[in-house]
Amino acid sequence: MQKWKKNIRDIEPYVPGEQPQSSNIIKLNTNESPFAPSPQVKKAIEKYDYEKLRLYPSFVCKELKGALKDIYNVEEDEIFLGNGSDEVLALCFMTFFNSGKKILFPDITYSFYDVWCRLFNIDFERVPLNDDFCIVKEDYYNENGGVVITNPNAPTAIYMEVSEIEDIVKNNDDVIVIVDEAYIDFGGKSAVELIHKYDNVVVVQTYSKSRNLAGIRLGFAMANRELINALEAVKNSFNSYTVSSLSQVIAAASARDVEYFEKCVNEIITAREWTVEELSRLGFETLPSKANFIFTTNKSISAKELFDFLKSKGIYVRYFNKPRIDQYLRITIGTKEQMEELIKAVKEFLNK
Amino acid sequence: MQKWKKNIRDIEPYVPGEQPQSSNIIKLNTNESPFAPSPQVKKAIEKYDYEKLRLYPSFVCKELKGALKDIYNVEEDEIFLGNGSDEVLALCFMTFFNSGKKILFPDITYSFYDVWCRLFNIDFERVPLNDDFCIVKEDYYNENGGVVITNPNAPTAIYMEVSEIEDIVKNNDDVIVIVDEAYIDFGGKSAVELIHKYDNVVVVQTYSKSRNLAGIRLGFAMANRELINALEAVKNSFNSYTVSSLSQVIAAASARDVEYFEKCVNEIITAREWTVEELSRLGFETLPSKANFIFTTNKSISAKELFDFLKSKGIYVRYFNKPRIDQYLRITIGTKEQMEELIKAVKEFLNK
Numbered sequence: 267m268q269k270w271k272k273n274i275r276d277i278e279p280y281v282p283g284e285q286p287q288s289s290n291i292i293k294l295n296t297n298e299s300p301f302a303p304s305p306q307v308k309k310a311i312e313k314y315d316y317e318k319l320r321l322y323p324s325f326v327c328k329e330l331k332g333a334l335k336d337i338y339n340v341e342e343d344e345i346f347l348g349n350g351s352d353e354v355l356a357l358c359f360m361t362f363f364n365s366g367k368k369i370l371f372p373d374i375t376y377s378f379y380d381v382w383c384r385l386f387n388i389d390f391e392r393v394p395l396n397d398d399f400c401i402v403k404e405d406y407y408n409e410n411g412g413v414v415i416t417n418p419n420a421p422t423a424i425y426m427e428v429s430e431i432e433d434i435v436k437n438n439d440d441v442i443v444i445v446d447e448a449y450i451d452f453g454g455k456s457a458v459e460l461i462h463k464y465d466n467v468v469v470v471q472t473y474s475k476s477r478n479l480a481g482i483r484l485g486f487a488m489a490n491r492e493l494i495n496a497l498e499a500v501k502n503s504f505n506s507y508t509v510s511s512l513s514q515v516i517a518a519a520s521a522r523d524v525e526y527f528e529k530c531v532n533e534i535i536t537a538r539e540w541t542v543e544e545l546s547r548l549g550f551e552t553l554p555s556k557a558n559f560i561f562t563t564n565k566s567i568s569a570k571e572l573f574d575f576l577k578s579k580g581i582y583v584r585y586f587n588k589p590r591i592d593q594y595l596r597i598t599i600g601t602k603e604q605m606e607e608l609i610k611a612v613k614e615f616l617n618k
Numbered sequence: 619m620q621k622w623k624k625n626i627r628d629i630e631p632y633v634p635g636e637q638p639q640s641s642n643i644i645k646l647n648t649n650e651s652p653f654a655p656s657p658q659v660k661k662a663i664e665k666y667d668y669e670k671l672r673l674y675p676s677f678v679c680k681e682l683k684g685a686l687k688d689i690y691n692v693e694e695d696e697i698f699l700g701n702g703s704d705e706v707l708a709l710c711f712m713t714f715f716n717s718g719k720k721i722l723f724p725d726i727t728y729s730f731y732d733v734w735c736r737l738f739n740i741d742f743e744r745v746p747l748n749d750d751f752c753i754v755k756e757d758y759y760n761e762n763g764g765v766v767i768t769n770p771n772a773p774t775a776i777y778m779e780v781s782e783i784e785d786i787v788k789n790n791d792d793v794i795v796i797v798d799e800a801y802i803d804f805g806g807k808s809a810v811e812l813i814h815k816y817d818n819v820v821v822v823q824t825y826s827k828s829r830n831l832a833g834i835r836l837g838f839a840m841a842n843r844e845l846i847n848a849l850e851a852v853k854n855s856f857n858s859y860t861v862s863s864l865s866q867v868i869a870a871a872s873a874r875d876v877e878y879f880e881k882c883v884n885e886i887i888t889a890r891e892w893t894v895e896e897l898s899r900l901g902f903e904t905l906p907s908k909a910n911f912i913f914t915t916n917k918s919i920s921a922k923e924l925f926d927f928l929k930s931k932g933i934y935v936r937y938f939n940k941p942r943i944d945q946y947l948r949i950t951i952g953t954k955e956q957m958e959e960l961i962k963a964v965k966e967f968l969n970k
Contacts, residue, residue: 269792270714270792270793270794270817272717273715273717273763273794274713274716274794274845275712275852276851277851277855278855279852279854280855282858282859285674285677298672298674302672303669303672307671308668311666316659318833319655319659319830319831319832320832321832322634325637349857349860349862352856352857352859360627361626361627362625363625364627365624381855385712385852385856439621440621466620474674478671478672480671480673481863482862482864483675483701483860483861496627499628499629499630500627500631500737501631502631502632502633503630503631503632503734504704505704505705505708506634507634507702507832507835508702508705508835509835510701510833510835512834512865513864
């Protein structure tokens with residue numbers, strides 16, 4: 267063994283869904299949007315003066331923060347931007363979870379949380395969801411080093427009311443509560459209003475899902491100024507410029523196109539409700555979803571076998587070989603046509 | 619004080635050069651290029667199908683790695699891409715410096731290194747440059763937890779021969795040696811050939827300087843597969859997708875335009891030599907530069923006063939109020955016309 271080897275960080279990373287390159291694939295495995303970004307994005311790219319790329323991106327990001335400010339009713343200095351919400355969350359973990367006490371998050375939730383804990387040496391405890399896969403707010407009232415709630419939760423898609431989030435925030439006034447709202451736009455209500463009522467809550471959102479812009483890497487956090495300043499200091503101790511100039515311009519253009527945004531989100535919701543209904547006729551039980559994906563099971567079949575069958579038909583969904591959820595599939599909601607193809611393939615599997 | 623406050627990370631961040639917004643400014647303070655990116659970048663942006671932005675960026679980055687592979691004579695799996703070389707370096711620090719021993723870097727060098735050490739709790743020792751502001755290779759032969767060399771060094775601009783870098787690598791076979799080559803294209807020779815001879819060296823470069831693309835945030839590391847795999851695992855424990863789809867396409871287009879690249883670099887070198895000569899006539903001593911900036915002093919004047927005067931004239935350069943270098947200015951090399959303006963203003967200051 268090489269002598270330097272013992273000092274190399276050895277870590278089990280987060281594994282994202284597969285990214286098949288073929289264009290014949292129906293890709294329902296990574297919760298991307300089936301729709302193109304806003305046409306305003308196209309215009310913004312065309313209008314952009316590429317010569318400006320010789321300069322570092324704007325440090326203050328005034329244009330983008332200005333656009334977000336109006337949507338969320340917050341001030342510019344209550345917004346923190348990052349290179350995807352994964353970066354924002356990673357920096358939040360580094361900034362806020364330094365008590366030495368265990369932080370709490372559900373046993374079934376976004377699987378990056380424990381990866382960040384291991385990366386940053388943060389103790390954690392997975393709090394079991396109840397038998398209906400719901401978060402029980404009282405389970406988060408014990409002494410802890412911080413709380414992370416995904417709302418709607420992933421991969422369950424189950425939404426929690428803001429009043430319940432508020433109870434968790436209120437009962438944890440000595441630590442920071444992070445609300446990861448990656449999927450909030452598909453029927454839920456953001457907890458962002460809480461940031462003006464409580465100084466210990468951070469709301470994180472992304473442009474990868476409801477904004478159809480996974481490719482630009484843009485996530486953001488909203489919280490009171492003091493928390494944002496602390497995040498900025500840690501970010502500036504890691505990488506001064508994390509959001510590329512073009513991503514800033516593109517996200518700002520998308521943010522301002524409310525009409526297109528609502529149209530896309532509504533089409534996803536309609537396709538979701540249709541899919542849940544169709545699956546129900548085929549014997550599937552689907553957890554109540556307010557996300558752009560569903561989590562579904564059918565007691566009479568093997569989820570893994572259905573997953574493999576769909577893949578052989580060119581339909582990629584997500585399967586987690588983990589306790590409690592190994593009979594479920596997570597299926598991203600695509601276009602109505604894609605969901606029709608999915609249902610057709612599921613029927614074929616059932617009739618084999 | 620709020621109860622949560624004691625667990626918030628409190629850190630002194632890296633402070634980048636000012637980013638004035640006025641277009642009347644001659645901006646010679648952050649080592650950006652005065653030239654537009656390659657015209658191929660413009661074409662690549664125009665040709666890009668914006669609908670693809672709905673998807674996550676490519677995980678394997680084949681197009682960009684393919685372009686880099688040919689330039690540096692390395693394999694694709696010997697390349698690691700990141701969101702600017704600052705992110706690449708930060709992830710290197712996390713991945714490679716876990717021995718508990720002090721890592722070594724010069725007392726005068728890129729001031730982000732000690733910020734990363736504090737962020738990741740890495741012990742470090744600043745090794746003094748000699749009286750000529752040169753790195754003395756033998757000073758890095760003692761037991762240590764790793765070595766970081768910027769070549770050419772910043773803000774001194776002084777270049778070290780690859781043979782000397784090799785001696786440092788050879789004499790540190792139990793740790794990782796990082797060679798930060800942000801400025802290597804302006805007259806130096808990359809140490810990248812060493813990665814096939816030694817398994818403990820990592821060479822880091824950026825598209826922010828010689829590629830005129832600071833706005834896209836693209837940096838990369840080259841090393842043997844095992845080190846690259848370790849870096850990938852840490853990256854994937856932090857943020858799965860760090861380089862935006864557009865940045866990948868833009869960097870690949872730029873990489874292939876060798877002719878434009880060489881033209882820009884040669885113009886910078888010519889303007890640099892002219893500037894050094896002119897300053898010498900005005901009594902300045904400039905350290906020998908192989909970078910796109912110079913580090914210069916004039917014993918008969920106060921560097922800070924000249925800095926303030928230039929700023930009042932709309933010419934931004936960089937001043938570091940630090941021991942040993944507080945009588946120096948770091949001046950980015952702009953266009954010939956910009957350097958003529960600089961010299962005019964310096965003359966005005968001297969004749970006051």
